[in-house]
Structures are given as structure tokens and as C-alpha cells.
Amino acid sequence: MKKTVLLIVLSFLLTKTYAQEYFPNNESIPNKTMNFTAFTNARIYVTPTQVIEKGTLLIQNGKVIAAGTTVEIPKNCTTINLDGKSIYPSFIDLYTSFGVEKPKRNMERNPMYDTKRTGYYWNESIRSEVNAFENFAYDQAKAEELLKAGFGVVGTHVQDGIARGSGTLIALNNFDASKQLLSDRVSNHFGFTKSATTNQAYPSSLMGMMALLRQMYFDLDWYKKGNSATKDLSLEALTNNEKLVQIFATEDKLNSLRAAKIAKEFGLNYVLKGSGNEFERLDEIKKTNSRFIIPINFPVAYDVSDPNQADQMELKDLRFWNQAPTNLKVLSDNGIIFALTTDKLKKIEDFRTNLLKAIKYGFDKTKALEALTTIPAAILGKSDQMGTLKIGSLANFVVTSGEIFDEKTTLYENWVQGNKYVVNDITSKDVRGTYDLTINNEKFIWKIDGEVAAPKSDISTKDSKKVKSKLTISDNWLSTVIKSNDTTKTTFTRLIGYIDNTENLLGKAILPDGTETKWSAVKTSPFVKTVEAIKTEDQFKIMPTTFPNVAYGNTKKLEAQTMLFKNATVWTNEKEGILQETDVLIKNGKIAAIGKNISDASATIVDAKGKHLTSGIIDEHSHIAISNGVNEGGHNSSAEVTIQDVVNSEDINIYRDLAGGVTISQLLHGSANPIGGRSAIVKWKWGASPEEMLYKDQPGFIKFALGENVKQANWGITNPTRFPQTRMGVEQVFIDYFQRAKEYDLAWKKYNTSGKKGKAPRVDLDLQTIAEILNSERFISCHSYVQSEILMLMNVADKFNFKVNTFTHILEGYKVADKMKAHGVGASTFSDWWAYKFEVNDAIPFNGPIMHNAGLVVAYNSDDAEMSRRLNQEAAKAVKYGDVSEEEAWKFVTLNPAKLLRIDNKVGSIKVGKDGDVVLWNNNPLSIYAKAEKTVIEGVVYYDSKKDEENRVTIAKERNDLISQLLQEKNKGMITQEPKKTEKVEYHCDTMEE
Template identity: 75%
Template structure:
């Protein structure tokens, strides 16, 4: 027994020593003190596409001196023969926070909200911190470096992943040798993102649109500052100017945010390198149009445990589908010619990187492209191709030694060399003992199956009677330790086996039986190892479900196109002087209404029998908050005229489809009512499946949202919140007066500068004041959230003081009290049909409000301000008939022609007239009926909703969800990691919704 233990300990010591330099050394080498090292007889990947068979790699002082098949090996060189093994460049991850600690998070309510910066000499907004340098914060983390080294990385880019302008990033070599130079480049990149700085409590910006506006203002300020217009020094702008020539990396973290970041880049002629999310495949055409290069994570979601039917039922199809499709993202990007590097960012643990990458490769990601995305491409992105990413002469000696092809399931990574310093990952002498064996122990025979991974195999042992034997198995440094235990709970027997593997076909060793007797044991291989996972994959390929546009339930299998349509024998609500026409045809061609009448024919058009149906123009919602990304309110200041909803239209909101099902074709997406002067609006057509910019109404009039009342004075924000001016209704009036006076002075200063700019410094471009000046110059219209009569009159007085007119009062539930004054001023009204008493300032609301204003000659529209109500605005219009005796034709205009007039787009939409856009709805009966259903909703000749297609899609959704659940159950049965299903609560925005940061 002592002899065996001694042999085990001795072998462990010697094997540990040899593991430090395990490849055979050339016997002719006498002096090993030189720094030259030659690796011979290797398959060398100089680059992913330049491969040398039986080559030699020569390194000296951390650099590659020579590579090829005819390399002359210097005298006194250490020669390592790695015949049968491969050498690859070490990987590069250019997006990490390695060694850079994130700032401590500060709550915005610690000591109250902060509106101005406390920093002196820096930019006015604390979320802009370009002066931060990663190398000044950097502290090398040896343990974390080992985690990277084990999966093949030799170089990482690191930076402060916090804030909007985040400062510079450094390039770090993962060289764990003492006193080695870790930093390759102090400042190699300049970083940005769509997140607030956790180290600041400054309240602005607290929405995505605010962040985009702030970035624009920052770049305008930078340009102004560089031209010498500022009289003071700004250290933040100095840093921005200094770092303009660095690689500009923007963390967009979402497919739509990539489009938004690219938009800013195009505005300021900046070619951002975009750090994506992994969902780019869902909008690949738009991603391709950015012409941007990307950094792509591969943090694919784990399978969901859907074994509980109640939990499975609450799962969204979107999440199930994303689990299925996400691993195809690298392939889709590659197939579309998009240049990208891979990153470990967002992985729960670094060990998942290789697993996920191999999964992407199994689903079609080309292996050469995969290697490029980890080596040559990130090196090119950083303009460091002469130093890293390849094994060309002059590059750092950063390379991997593997047992074979690097992206093979069975390949082992033996060593990772960084700057000529070796890091051992796996013992190079390890043997593959997997397979089926006949195990003989003291005249007893067993069936032994060894499977799993080469470096960490698992064992299963059965008796001749096919009964499983309890066992404990370990394999290290080619030593086997095996304990066999009987299942007798009273007198269990334990047999201990140990052996060193020299020949994997015939393994033998010594054993100590339960009674202390020492015997020999042997295991004869009877069958080679077969990878069951690969066999299963061949038998049943993994089904990837097709992407839809958008990639949501009810998405389209392909992007829809305009059709020539001829509707026959319909009841047509024209909204024009012709009124309601019976048994009438409507011809649509090239997205326009071309003919209205009887007995129309056109051979190029698809004929739709509309007998018994009603055709109207599409419903227009003047006041909506659906389909907006990350915040409907920018509440950080009391005036945020610089922000625009156009930046944050969310084409992936299923409410768009629901609106189409309710006959809505056009909406104005408004900023909320958190501040007196809100943001600019976006007028959109609900072109389901298209990208956000394609939904924007072409050449749309300019609008902005103002607000009055309880919300802007923060009456309902809670005790800890109301710290921002104004706090009273009279304070609200003063905000408008002050800002319009400032805007007038700003406008005058620019007009003076343009008239005589030779010896004058340019005024600072201020996006906020520029927008307000557009109102004074009658270039932008106001939609104003309002309730009580006193404030309605006040707002009209302020407008008249600065010589412009209010365009629309929205909500305006006390409009009936001042309808005559509104008519005199020339303002329109967009109101609710019958909402009242939901807060104090609505106590005097009545359902006759709309009809009374209408009868006074005010242009009146009914709006939704609500995702649910917007689906039944036809029924809201009908209430004008009930509460006021408005005719059906006029009531219908409340949700069609009148909102079009308020939005100044009635020349294109709002009625059925030759030459107007073919935005039409086919109803099964009178659209004002509670039984009316939209059977077809058409925008510019494209059928975006069809009730028959909807029925088919519902069945298809059920089938797809069931198939995905079956896939997930299979994953669980294979023993794959799973996560608990969770129901995602979707946030529906209203006027007073505040974004949480």
C-alpha cells in the first residue's frame, strides 16, 4: 500500500514538472539560457487563410522572428517539437472592462435631484466624461486574466463601461509574468453609450431621446469650442478634441440602437465601431445599410425549462423564438458581408464563450470567418495588424498550441503564449482514454464505458448482469483513480484501483480490494468512443425558425409591397363634399387613390368584392404614446425642446399591429407631459414590418409637445420627487415667458451674426433654443397638454405675446368653457370623448365637450393617449353622435379628417379623394357601430392588416410555440442548462409615465 502511494505521489510531482515544458526538447540543445525558442513540425495558422504545414515558428524577446518551412534555427536555441499539433494566433477581445472598476452607483434621490453639475472646469453635463482614461484606472487582475487565457485570449481592450461619453480605452496584454509590460497602448479607443453615468445623480438625461439629444449638443459644442469661440477652458471638450483620431466605439446594445447611433455618426461624419447586442439578424437589411463595423457578443440565452405548463403558457413567443434564432446571428452577419469582431461581453461566465461559438458554427457560421473575427479583424479595427492578430514576423508572440483544428469539439488547448510568456491550459501529454472496455478485477469482469471530454472523462460501469456499479472516477496527468462500491447498504464493499495510462487500448494497474488484498486489474478496449451529440445532430438537425418582419407574433414572412387594388360596390365614406357614396368603386394604383366612381375596371388591379362593406380613410390618432423606446418623458429639465420622438420610434411594438387591426393608419407620437416644454413629436404611418425611419411620415410638419397643469408642477410625483421648478401654475407661465424671451434673443443673435460675421464670434448653437425659435418664426407647431380653462387662456396669451398661435390643445376637457376664445385664437382641440374625474383637474369634464367645441367652429379630434383606446377610436367617434347629436359624417371626421387638419397633413390623408395616399380601411359594416371590424387596413396601397390572414397567423403562432416548447423539452432532456421561464411585463406609456434609470 505504501509503495503504491509513493509511486502515485512521485508520478504527480514529475508530471507537474514536465507539464511546465511538456513537449520533447531537441537532444542536441546544450545551452538553454538563450531567449530564442523554435516550435517545429507544427501546422501554423499565420492568419486564418495563410496556413503552413510542418512549419517552424521562431520567437525572441516576446516577438515573432521567423515563420515558415525553411526557418534557420539559431545556435543555442530551445527547440520544441510539436509534431501533430497546431499553432494559432491568440484571440483578441476589444470590448471588456478588464481591470477597470465601475464607479459606485449614486441614486438620483440622494440629497435630492441634481440639475446642474458640481464639477468645475468640465462639461455642463456629468454623463459626458470623455476625460476619463482607462489606463489611469487600470489595475491588472491576474485571476481574471487566467480566465481569459484559458479560453484562448491574449489581448483585451478595456475601458470604463459607464456613462454616455465614457473616455478612452486601453489595449492590454494578458501576460501574467512578473514585471511584464501589460499595457500595449494607453489610449487606443474613445467610447460612448446610451446609459447614464452611475457615478452621477444629475437628472438629465433620463430617457433615450434625451441621451441622443445630449450627444448632438455635445458634438455641436465641440465644433464651436474648437473654433475658439469659448472664453473659458472646458476639460471635457479638450479631451474630446484630443481623442477624435482614436477608434470611436459606440455601445449601442440593440439592433435599433445601432441604427440610432449610426444616425448620429452620419450627422457628424463619425464612423462608429458599433458594439451590438446579438439581435442584429432581426433587422439585417437595415444593419447592412449602416455600413458600420460591429463588435458582437455571443451570450446566447439558455433554454427555458418549460416542463411546467403554467409557466410555459406565460412565455412570449418572442422570447422562445429568440432563444432558437440567436445562435445564427454570426452566420447571418457574415453572410451579409458585415465586418465584425466577437466579444465575451455579457457572458455569465467566460467558459461559455467556446460553447456558444461552437454552437454558432454548428448552425452555419464559417470556421475561417470565426477565426478572423477573433484575430485579424479586431486587430485591423484597432489599426494594430502589425502587432497582434496574426503570426507574421514582427508581431507579438501571442499564440495558441492546440491538439488540432481549433473549433473542433474534441480539440484541446494546451498552451496560450502571450508576448513570449507561456500559460499552460492543459497537459500536452494527456491521452484520450474514452471508449468501451472490458474491465477485469480479481477474476470478476465488468463493462466499462468512458465518455465525456478528453480532459475530464466520465465513467459508467456495469456487471455482466447489466447492473450499474456505483463508482467514483478521476483522471489526471494520465493517472486513473477508480473506486468501485457495492450497493449493499449494510456491509458495502469498496475496491480501489489505480493505474498509469501508457497504451489506451490496454490499461492496467494495481488494486486494493475490500479485504486489503492487493491484485492487478486490466481494461481492454473493445470499441472506440462515439460522440452521441454529433450522431444525434446528424439524425435530427436543429430547426431554426424563420425571421419575420418584425420578428414578433403577426410579423410578416417577407416585407410587404404595394398592390394595385380595385374595390367594387362599397359604401364609401369620402369625408369630402360628395359625402357617403353607395355602391361605389375605388381604384388604388402605386399607393394613391386614382379613381372613385361606378363600373371602374383595370386589368392591372386585384379586384376585391366590397359589396355590403364600408370603406373609409384610415383613422388618425393625433395623440399617442405607443412604439416609443426607453422613455416617453425627458423629465430631467423643465424644458427639453431639443429632444425628439423621431429618434426613438420603436418598430417592434406589437401595439402597432393592434392599431392596424383597429383601422389606425397614422399617429402623432407625442412626448409626455412631465415638463412645461417637452420634446418634438413624430408623425408616423404604421407600416408594420418596416424600420423606424421608414415609418416616419415623409416631409412631416414640425411639432412639439407643451404641457400645463398638475403633471408639470409635479403634483402627483410623490413626496421625494418634486424638487424641480416650477411647483405652481403661475410658475409654469413664467417658464414659458422666460424661455420664449431667451429664444427670441438667441434668434436675434444668430440673425445678427449671419448678417455680419467677419469680426464676430459665432453664438453657441443651442438645440433647445433653436427649436423654440422655430415656434416664434412660425416654423413649428405646438400640441399642448391642457385641462382647466384658466391655463388654456394663459397659454394663448403667452403665444400672442410672442406673436404666434397655438396649434392644438390636447385633452382640453374644459375646452367647452372657452370654445369662443379658442375659435378667436385659431387653435384646434384634440380631446377625449368621455373621460373625466380621474384626477382633480378633470372634475369638470363632460362628454359634451367635443360637440360643444365643434359647434363653436373649433376643429375637433378625438385621440387615444392610450394603447388600448387607440384600437377602438371608431367607437370613440360614435360617442359624438350620442353625446351631442353630431351627424355620423361629422363624427367620423373626428378621427380622420380633423386630426389630419390639426397635423397639417390633410392634403395627403384624412379623406378618400383622387390623388391622396391610399390609406384605407375596409369595415364589415358601419364603422361607427360597436360591431364594426376592420377587415383590411391599407397604407399607400400596402395591405398591412387582413382579418383572414390574421386568422391563419393565429394558428401558425400556436403551432410554432408548441414546436419551440418541444425543442426546449429536448434540450432539458439532454441535460443542457436551463433557466426558469418569466413573464415579461411590457410597460405601456402614458403622458405622465416616468422612465426608471
């Protein structure tokens, strides 16, 4: 064994190259030592699972030479006895901005639509050419914070933009600058944030950022194939960085799913930097098969002592404070591979505190060590260089007094590349305990506690009066300042002494009058550290995660059931009309039977006598449940973006819609530009993931807009710069884009029919989408008010040989109903909204019935989070204002929007074979007294009024329990923060992200 170790050592020495040995050496005598350092008698964690007891670690020139129990110590070796101490690999943090300054935000007001750069990608949030090492400056102070926390290596990059460029790998070597740069380009970074350096208007939304990423990857592929006539330094950099670790900062569980979606589309393998709320969507997170970088910046407890402030807190925020410390355990227990990061911590010293808290809440210690050592090293592809103490690895390790994740353990030293950084003096003697102190014949009781390297002094007289004192220890010299209890004047006694024997301390005292004398302290009892371990019975109860993890979330994922509604008044929306005392059977998610005396032994029977059963309400125009922006208004056409990317399954408005009988909504882009984004048709499956909510095989729709919004008349900016700014300019936008899309489509058809010979056209997601309209593969829902513009768009459509599918709002539709009928367009309008802006002045409440009587398919929509909960009452207004029959009025919010959305073959009426999307009402659904008792989608009960009442009681109790926990935290003296009310943005057509 000894011969083997020596052969390894010699081999290592012969093959060793000395990095940057050509650097000038200003020492008077050049240092050419080749000395070894041996750490003996230590518990050595070579890896998190390979532990050597009473072993020796041998290092030389910044690397590990050997680790074992039979290591032969060379002659020219410094030996350090670490009997009773432990050695662990130093930690690795992959995600920091260490030594890299974040660009300052551009404060220009007016939006810019073109780039000021030359030779780079057209969008300034694509900054892939940025290299962190080019602007890196080693931060000594920050390095010391990280070293004290146990870190030896950090990855760093510029945290700005969507494509952020390459990251660099830095050794926290405070002693040898020539060895700090381990790798200039080790990672390639992305994120869902616009660059701070640009005032380009695009992208302004999350869906715009996702579209930009897709376009970037298509452009990259096209560029790599040699199709571009010009050089693009941003795309060149992306090409050069393709083999690096691809790290995507998502900062939210749903964004992690979105990034994973893009990765799947383009065959990428992102490492996802998460946020700490991954446990809330665990199943979906697992399905990404991604590796993660997880922060542990747990929320500070809220001060809820003021009931008024406490009432402002949402349950989800109270609950997240309670559940967040379990995230690491949940991820680990479910086999999700992750590294840990200090990112988002206000103080690096909180890292250990939070990690120990996570361990108390069940996170395995070995897994914790792996997440800080072997896993980040593996993610970087550098397992042979760091993360372990195997032969050849960097000599990056920490020396501790015991188990590294024990509260009592002291971290003494952090060695990086063989250079020692002292965290706490390892030679310090432990003077903690209780002593009888004598100063100039005066007796005191002296209690010393705290940490070994930072002890605290507590002195009292024999009659138990406290005496203020401060104790410091350095190089085993003890120094104490004692303040007298004399109220007439402030005087001090100073003690100094060398610590030789911790049972008997002694030294020199300088009394207040300057007289010198002796002092002594005899230990009467040893120090016993009080560790407030969390006992099972004392630990805060962890609230169960719901789906979604907000108020009214489901305790488990809901499943379809066979349901038999008996003796209901059934509004079929079919030729059968309204059926009395009729049964409806829903089985396997479909309507299986309609009639009298139906039976099914497997069915749950619902007594519907005296109640009304209808198909679910369909809202053709909604903006709820959208994440981070309903408008991508940076360009006059944003056809490349899609709401399907940004469905927010956590929005409480989904539950409220269900309570109002809504089962399907079309989530539309806003009206900031003439050609908006693609829509998402969703079924409100409360508790499901965003992808599960999307209507399967849905037809493609896109939002167009006319009027004030698109020409920026009401944007509130002094000098609008984006075209168009007039109504005639809006028409020209449509003509220009349809012509370009037509030419684009022809170019691709020609290329494909030629066997893909020659230069391939560039994929343009914007024009590609508009071409789908020309090919009748996508349909327009157009925001509209004024009759002249309504006619204009139909004329443009006729010119390019397609049909407008739906005019939404369409408040002057009654003026041109005959022209709309001739064109074949439907109408989705409001019941009685008018005069809320100038172009609505001619709106009348008879608009819907007039269009209906003209033979148009007419629907009422909400366009509003509050109105969507009472669309049944909106439908009733067609009866009031136009003498429309109740049966036909009900179709305004059920069958007719289904027709407009081209899904009436599956939903919109109660018919055998259609989806089991039904609502049971306690009254005529058009009545203001009607309430939905059950809302069912594909045989799953997503809303039940009785369960809702039970939920209210459960929620109140949970809030009370959480507030009680928070009050206990404050009473313990824990740091708290002021309660914050979550400000919600309810999106409307014209809402723009800040």
C-alpha cells in the same frame, strides 16, 4: 530562403527595443537570455486563410521571428515537437470590463438638476475624461478564464455612462506584469446608459440620451474652435480621443440604427457593439455600413413543461431562442464585418459552447476565426502586431490537438507574448478506452472516457454491478479511488500508477485494510468518442424571420399594389359627402379615381358592395411604439429631444391600431415638463423600419404641457427640487424660455448676416427648437385642462407673436371656446373621459360638440394604447352627446386631426391625388359592430381580416412547434430556465422611466 530568414532574424534583433528593461530585477542572477523557441512539425495558421502544413514557428522575446517549412533553427533554441498538433493565433476580445470595476450606483433619492463637478462637462453621464488604465488592476482569475477560452488580448473600459472615456488594451500575460499594458488608450467608448454615479435627473430617457449626445458633439465643435472662455476637461478628452477607435454599445438592433443615425449626422464612424438580434433587421443593419462587435450569449431553453407558464411566454421570445444561433451566419453571409465578444456571458466557458453551436447552424469556421483574430486586430488598427502569426507579430497563439472549432479538439496551451499558459497538459497520454482491470485477483471492467486531460472513470464488476470511482491524472501519474459496494460500511481502494504504455496499465493498490498489492489493466477496446453532430433531419427547424419578428409579423416586406374597390359606400370627407355604390381606384400609392364603373386591368378587384370605405383614422395624440421613455422630465424644458429618434417599429400595438383602422398617429412626448419634446408623425407601415414609418416631410410639432404634471404635484417625491412647482411658475418658464430663444435666434441671425465674423454663438438644441416656434417653423400641441392656464398660454403666445396650434385634452375647452376661436387654435380632446384626477372634475361629454359648434377644428384622440383601437366608436359619441351629424363626427378622427397636424393636403379624406390611405369596413364605421376588413396605406394592405384569421392558426402551430422543441431540449438533459412573462409598459402622458 534560409539566408532570407536569417537576415530577417538579424534585422529584428538589431532593431528590437526591450520594453521597460529599467524595471528592478530581484533575481539572484539576472536573466539576459536571448534564446529562441521553435515549434516544429505543426499545422500553423498564420492567418485564418494562410495555413502551413508541417511547419515551424520561431519566436523570441515575445514576438514571431519566422513561420514556414524551411525555417532554420538557431543554435541557442529550445525546440518543441508539435507533430500532429495545430497552432492558431490567440483570440482578441475588444469589448470587456476586464480589470476595471464598474462604478456603484448612486442611491440618493431626490433628483439633482445641476452637476457637482467643477471643470467638466455639465452632464455627469458625459464621462469622456475617464481612462480605463488609470483604475486598472490585472485580474489573474479572470485572465485564466479567458486564457482557457483561447484569448490572448482584451480591450477593456469602464462600462458606465453615455460618453464613457477611453479603453485600454491588455495582454493576458500572467507571467510578466511589465508587458501587460499594450496601449493605455486604444478606444473611445459610448453607450445608451445613464451613469450609475450620478443622481442628475437628466437624461431619463433614450431620446434624452440621443439629444445629449448631439448637444455634446455640437459643444465639442464649438469648443475646439476656441469659443469657450473656460476649460472643459470632458471636451478636452473627447478631442484627444478623436483618432481612437470609436465603439458604441447599442445592445439592440434598433439602437444600432439610432447610433448609426448620430454617426451619419456628425461624420463619425462608430464600431457598433450589438446584441445578437441583428438578423431581425438585416437590411437596415447592412445600410449602416458599420462594423460590429457581436456577443454570442444565446438564450437558455425555457422549461415549458407547465402549460400555464408556457402560455405566459410571448411568441417573439420563444422564436428568438430558436433563431438566435443563426445570427452570426446571417451577418457573415451578408458581408457584415464583425468581431466576437464574451460580453454578457455568465461564464466565459460558455463562449466556446455557443460558438460551436453557431457553427453547427451554418457559421463558417474560417469566418469565425477571422472574427476572433484578424478582424478585431484590424478594427484596432493593429494588424501588424496581433491577430496573425506573421513576422513581427506578438507571439500570441494557442496549441491545439486539431482543428480549433472541432468538438473533439483539446486546447493545450495559450502562449501570450511568448509566455506559456497551460490549459491542458500536452504530455498527457490518452488512456481512454475499455480495460480488463485486476486488483488482488478480483476482476472488473473499466471504461475510461471523457476528455484526455479530464478523463471519467466507469468501473463495474463482472456481473455488471456499478462501482463508484473517481480518476485523476497529473503529469502522467494515474490516481483512482474506488468505493466499495459494502452497504454496512464505507471503504475505499486506492490505485496509483505511472502511465507508460496505454495498452497495459499497472501500479500499486492500497486495499481498504491498508494492505499493498499490485493492480493491472489490459485494454480490450479503444475509445470512440460519440459526437452528437446535428444532422439535417435532426436539427431543429429554424423559424422564418418575419417583419417585424413578432407575432403577426409579415413573412416578407409588403409592396404596394393597384387596388380597385367596387361599389362601396364612400365617406369622402369632401363636399361630395357620402357616395353610394361608388368605385375607388388606388394606383402608385395614390387615390387615382373615384366614380362609377371604373376599370383597370392591372388592379386587384375588391368587392365592396354593402361595405363602407373611409380614409384612414388619424390619432392626433398617441404614446404607443416609443422606446425607453415617453418623458424626458429631467429639465423643465426638453425641446431638444425628439420622438422621431425612438420610434419602436416592433410594438404589437401598431398592428392592433391597424386592426382598428388607424393609419397615422402623432407620437407625442409626455407631460412631465412645461416644454416637452418634439413629436413624430408616423404612418403605421407594419413591418417597416422606424425611419420608413416617419411621415415624409412632416411639419414640426412639439409637446407643451400645463397643469398638475408639470409642477410635480403628483410625482410622489417628498421634496421636489425642479422649477416650476406652481401654475404661475409654469407661466414664467414659458416667458423665460421664449425670451431666451428670441435672443438666441437674433444672435444667430446677426452672426449669419455678418458673414459669420467673430465668435460664433453656441448651438443650443433646446433654444434652437423653441426659436422654430417663434419663426412659425414648429407648432405646439399643448396638454391642457384648466381654463385659466389655457388662456395663459394663448396670452404668452400673443406676447411673442405666435399662435398655439392645438390644445390637446382641453377638457375645459367648452368654457373658453370663443377665446380659442379668436386665437385660431384647434382642439384635440377626449369623447367622455372625466374625473380621473382633480383638474378634470369639470370635464363634460358635450365638450367636443360645443367646441365644434363654436367653429373650432375638433378631433378626438386616444392618448391610450387600448382606446386607439376603437377611435371609430369614440367619434360616434359626438353624435350621441352633441347631435353632430355622422359625417361631421367621422371627421373628428380623420380630416380634423389631419388639419391639426397640417397634413390635410395629403391625407384625411378620399380625394383624387391624396395618399391611398383607406379602410374598408364591414358596416357603418360609427357602429359598435363595425370591423375593419382592410387597412391600406399608400396602396399597401397592412391589415387584412382574412389574413389575420389565417395568422392566428399559423401562430398557434408555430408556438406548438417551438414548445415541442423546448421540451425536447429538456428531455435531452439540457439546462433550462423558468419561463418569463415580458412585462410591457404602456406609456401615458405622465409615465416616467425608472
